[in-house]
Amino acid sequence: xxxFAATTKSSGLFRALTIxxxxxxxxxxxxxxxxxxxxxxxxxxxxxxxxxxxxxLQRVAALRVDLSDPTIEFFSTPHNGSSPLETFxxxxxxxxxx
Numbered sequence: 001x002x003x004f005a006a007t008t009k010s011s012g013l014f015r016a017l018t019i020x021x022x023x024x025x026x027x028x029x030x031x032x033x034x035x036x037x038x039x040x041x042x043x044x045x046x047x048x049x050x051x052x053x054x055x056x057l058q059r060v061a062a063l064r065v066d067l068s069d070p071t072i073e074f075f076s077t078p079h080n081g082s083s084p085l086e087t088f089x090x091x092x093x094x095x096x097x098x
Contacts, residue, residue: 031058042066 033048043065050058065072077087077095090098 031060036064039063042069042072 030051030053031048032051034046036044036046039045043063046062046064048060048062077090078098080086080088
């Protein structure tokens with residue numbers, strides 16, 4: 001059988017935990033998303049942010065690619081020829097020019 005002090009201490013901890021969880025559940029940040037806007041043919045962009053109640057700034061950026069468009073192609077960095085399964089390190093500009 002628990003003593004009165006131990007019972008009071010555990011019930012106080014339980015109350016504090018219940019209040020903490022209730023506050024966390026109620027104080028959810030609202031996320032605001034901007035509408036999709038076209039960047040290129042078949043590629044759309046959207047961004048979003050959490051509201052000021054969030055303690056840290058949160059932003060998201062998303063791209064939506066229409067894979068059913070037959071003119072959209074994906075490219076990867078070409079192999080370097082001298083070492084199998086390896087590629088040269090390239091900047092975005094160098095990759096686009098090659």
